[in-house]
Amino acid sequence: MANGRTPPPRTYTNIVKAENLCVSFGKVQALSDIDLAIGRNEIVGLIGDNGAGKSTLIKALTGVVRPSSGRLFIRDEPVDLGRYSVRKAHALRFETVYQEKSLGEKQPLWRNFFAGRQIVNRFGFINVREQQRIANEILQSHLGFRGIGIDANSTVANLSGGERQGIAIGRAMHFDADLIILDEPTTALAIKEVRKVLDFVRWIKESGRAAIYIEHNLAHVHALADRLVVLDRGRIVANIRPTDMDLDALTHFLIALHEPTAGVAA
Amino acid sequence: MSGARAKEAPAAAARSPALLLTGRRLEGLPIIVVFFVLIGIFTACAPRVFLRWPIYDSFLVTIPPLLILSLGLTLVVAAGEIDLSFPAVIQFSGFLFAFCSLQLGQPWLGLAAALAGGALVGLVNGVLVAVVGVPSIIITIGTSFFWSGVATVLCGGLSYALTDLQATPIANIFAGTLFGIPAEAFWALGAAVVGWFILNRHRFGEHLLFIGDSQTVAQVLGINVVRERIKLFTLMGVVAGFASFLLTIQNLNYFATQGQGMLLSALAGVFIGGSSVFGGSATMVGSVFGALIIGMLDAGIVATGVAGFWVEVIVGLVFIVAVVLHIGIENPARLKQLRRRLAFRE
Ligand SMILES: Nc1ncnc2c1ncn2[C@@H]1O[C@H](COP(=O)(O)OP(=O)(O)OP(=O)(O)O)[C@@H](O)[C@H]1O
Ligand SMILES: [Mg+2]
Numbered sequence: 001m002a003n004g005r006t007p008p009p010r011t012y013t014n015i016v017k018a019e020n021l022c023v024s025f026g027k028v029q030a031l032s033d034i035d036l037a038i039g040r041n042e043i044v045g046l047i048g049d050n051g052a053g054k055s056t057l058i059k060a061l062t063g064v065v066r067p068s069s070g071r072l073f074i075r076d077e078p079v080d081l082g083r084y085s086v087r088k089a090h091a092l093r094f095e096t097v098y099q100e101k102s103l104g105e106k107q108p109l110w111r112n113f114f115a116g117r118q119i120v121n122r123f124g125f126i127n128v129r130e131q132q133r134i135a136n137e138i139l140q141s142h143l144g145f146r147g148i149g150i151d152a153n154s155t156v157a158n159l160s161g162g163e164r165q166g167i168a169i170g171r172a173m174h175f176d177a178d179l180i181i182l183d184e185p186t187t188a189l190a191i192k193e194v195r196k197v198l199d200f201v202r203w204i205k206e207s208g209r210a211a212i213y214i215e216h217n218l219a220h221v222h223a224l225a226d227r228l229v230v231l232d233r234g235r236i237v238a239n240i241r242p243t244d245m246d247l248d249a250l251t252h253f254l255i256a257l258h259e260p261t262a263g264v265a266a
Numbered sequence: 267m268s269g270a271r272a273k274e275a276p277a278a279a280a281r282s283p284a285l286l287l288t289g290r291r292l293e294g295l296p297i298i299v300v301f302f303v304l305i306g307i308f309t310a311c312a313p314r315v316f317l318r319w320p321i322y323d324s325f326l327v328t329i330p331p332l333l334i335l336s337l338g339l340t341l342v343v344a345a346g347e348i349d350l351s352f353p354a355v356i357q358f359s360g361f362l363f364a365f366c367s368l369q370l371g372q373p374w375l376g377l378a379a380a381l382a383g384g385a386l387v388g389l390v391n392g393v394l395v396a397v398v399g400v401p402s403i404i405i406t407i408g409t410s411f412f413w414s415g416v417a418t419v420l421c422g423g424l425s426y427a428l429t430d431l432q433a434t435p436i437a438n439i440f441a442g443t444l445f446g447i448p449a450e451a452f453w454a455l456g457a458a459v460v461g462w463f464i465l466n467r468h469r470f471g472e473h474l475l476f477i478g479d480s481q482t483v484a485q486v487l488g489i490n491v492v493r494e495r496i497k498l499f500t501l502m503g504v505v506a507g508f509a510s511f512l513l514t515i516q517n518l519n520y521f522a523t524q525g526q527g528m529l530l531s532a533l534a535g536v537f538i539g540g541s542s543v544f545g546g547s548a549t550m551v552g553s554v555f556g557a558l559i560i561g562m563l564d565a566g567i568v569a570t571g572v573a574g575f576w577v578e579v580i581v582g583l584v585f586i587v588a589v590v591l592h593i594g595i596e597n598p599a600r601l602k603q604l605r606r607r608l609a610f611r612e
Contacts (some may be wrong), residue, residue, distance in 0.1 A: 064486055102486050104479040106546040115476050116488035122468045204583030 001148050004253035012075035015058050015179045015210045016061055016094075018233030023053075023060050025166050026142055030056045031234045034070070036178065044199065044240075046214045047236050047254070054214045054232040058181050061212070062096055063089040090117055095177035097168045103156045110152040112137040138170045162193035169200050181212045186220065198224065218254075222247050232257055294551035297539050300584075301555045304562065311570035314569040321569065326447060327516060329561035331509040332528060336535035336557040337461040337550060338505030343496055343536055344465060346545025347402040351391060351410040352532065355506035356513065357417035359383045363511050364426040364520035373436045380511040381504050384603045387413050388503020393497035398593060402499075418522055425521035432518060441516040450512060452484035457505075474498060477510035478545025515522025534581070538588040542596070559584065 005135045017037040021044050023030045031053045038044050046054050059065040061072070063085045072079040074092055095230050096102065110132045119127045119134075134153035156164060165185060182201070186194045201224050204211045221228060221240050228250070230238040239256065240250065292298075309316040335352055342349045366376030387409065394405045421507035431437045442449045465471035473494045477485040484491050514520050537543065539552025539561060563584065568579050 063488075085490075086486065087490075090488055096486065098486070101480065101482050104483055104487075104546065105475045106479050106542075107475060111472055111475070115472060115484075118469050118472065120469055125463070125467050126469060126472065128467065 014073065014076060015037060017073040017241060018061065019073070019077070020054050020070040021057075021060060021072065022068050023056055023065060024068050028080070029234060031060065031067075033238060036236065038212060039226075040170075040178075041205065041208050042227065043205050043211045043213060043225050045228045046212055046231060047216075047218065047221060047228060048231035049258070052112060053234040054231055055066035055183055057231065058096065058183060058212060058214065061089075062086060062094055062181060084117065090175070091219055093176065094181065095172035095175055095179070095180040096166070096181045096183065098183045100164075100187075102168055103164055105157045106155060108153050108155055109139070112156060112167065113138065113174065117175075129157060134174070138174050142170045142173050161188050162190065162196075165189060165193060165197060177209065179210045179212070179215075183214045184216065186215065186217065187212075194220075219247060219251055222250060230254070230257070283482060283544045294540060294549050294555055296595060297552050297555045297559070299589065300588065301559055302457075303564070304559060304584075307565045308562075308570055309454050315569040316566075321565065323410075323448065324565065325558075325562055326451040327441075328565075329558060330448075330450035331516075332532055332535065332561050333454045333554060333557035334457050334505060334509045334512070335528060335532035336478040336539070336553045337457055338502045338509075339347055339532055339536045340539070340548050340550055340553040341465060341471070341474055341498060342402075342502050343541045343543070344471070344478050344545065344548035345474040345495065346481075347395065347495070347498070348533075349391065349406050349499065350529065351387060351406040351413065352502065352506035353529045354410040354413040355384045355503055356510040356528065357522065358387065358413045359507035359510040360514045360520045360524055361417045361421045361522075363514050364428060365366075365420075367428055367431060368426050373431055373434065377436070377511055380514075381507045384503035384505070384507020384510070385500050385535050386503065387576075388500040389496065391503070392499030394579070395499060396492045396495035415507075421520070421522050423522050425519060428514065428518045428520065431493055431515065433574065437515055437518070440512060450516060453512065458550060458554050465548060467552055470494065470497065475546055475548070478542075480546075531560050532557070534585050540588075540592045540595075543591075547596075556588075 014037045018034050021034040021036075022032055034057060036044075037056075037137055039067075046057065056065065060067050066084070067081055070081075072081055072084065104115060107115070110128070112130050113135045114126075119130050123129065134150040138154070139150060139152070150159065150163065156167070168185075171200075182197075185197045189197065198220060201211060201213060205226075213221055213225060225242060228238075228240040228242060229236055230240065230253075238253070240253075242250075245253065274464060279408070315321050339349065345368065362379040362383045363373070363376035366379050367373040370376075391402070391406055391409055394400050394409070395402045408519070410441070438449070440449055440453065465473075465474070472488045473484065476487060476489055476495060477491055481491055513524060517524075535557035536548075538554050539549055539554070540558030541548035541552060560581065563581050565579055567580055568574050572580075
């Protein structure tokens, strides 16, 4: 129901656009005047220090936290922020992959794939068989989890970090999103698993979708992103095309941000 | 290719027993075993009592209100919360029912009032927990005092004899007998089936499990945490209101302190049953047998000839053993660690 099977035509310019977006938690102003547009088939790398506001920004874009002011456009249409929610974002075909905190630890995979948008009958009862069938299908065909003893009934707590990431990615693929948001998806993964995540980002680009990719490893984002957006203390301080600035220059630029005198030069 | 196959095989073999245990295990099995072992012990110690029907008949009358409370609490515990205010609901809703029956001559209105009164208490709890953000263990202590006080003020500390309701339809339906079995037992069974489906098969139950697992995850997945928690506490209030009604109509009497002894018993039923104190995992079948055990121990121990003073000691022991057992099953690593530590001491 939530993932409407008829994809809206991809005729828009920007999948999502924020104008003067501000988010505050009590007295803490986490984001100030964010202006950001993500193109229809654009991979945008979001970088910045710990606490810069990266996660908060994507939470605002996906309806997890409510902005205190500003405007939001999805597929060029204005969104009523007062009624925006994760459920709406899902219905608008946004998906998020986090390193952690997106799977219920003690719950089986067939619940985790569908939580928040279960396959239910009129009275709200879950079609367990169907959810299990689809979960097994995702595990076997998309993720190649065949034969390692993980199935729809396995609980997340028994999975490794790489396997969990696979589950989150499989979920995003199943719901066929137009915008996929990855928040530090490679944290604590081994090289082989990191490569799978990077392949997934490439797949997003090739299949005509858009992504926001938060990553502390500059080499990864620099190689994959069409554009890098630098956040610092809740503000966007730079928009960089990776082709215009190589990895070394980027590293120096980011270090310079925090030397009090160099801020102006940037 | 054959090499790849060979590599896969041992891994699959290593994982599948674990899968059998977690996926296919009969829900609540350990506590069902404990239940029948207890019945066995009682029968061995007091065959004249436990090989005859009357004791079971009395269990089927006394246990249902407790069991229904445990079912509601199972949902609360699944969401990682606790509700200590249900004894106050038993006082408050019981009063509403008694008042409507006696003063207005409207027992059915009384039933509706008992449920609505419970819903009101629960709604207030839910708003205070979900919107204001007070931990439920704290706030339900406060609301408990408040509603218990309100009930006492309203009834003036008096009890109400409801003997006029004897053999009326409402008394027959809720506290009569059907095929020689107390009606309460059927209501409890019905509640258990509904509870099981809500927890394990309904969207609402799944939301509670995810909230109990982690609030952040639930939020990120698009679960409306605030709304679901308000619904949860309201439902618990209604459940307690119904338990209160059942208790009052089976005794045909309302007294101002009713429900006082049920706080620990109903909670013990849930945790003996194997629901996790940490939230995110709960079992209705376990709670049914947990409540049966708690409800049975009292009468059972006395019937075996052990002095009544020992009841609490034994209840405490059963509780501790059951909870440790559950942690051992849930998390075998912890038991292994303990064993290693003990071995080290020697
Ligand atoms: N729920 C919240 N309540 C209060 N403050 C918050 C909340 N969430 C985030 N913040 C604050 O907002 C700021 C931005 O946090 P955010 O998580 O967006 O940083 P980040 O850029 O994702 O950092 P990291 O790279 O460490 O993940 C921080 O100062 C943080 O303390
Ligand atoms: Mg972050």
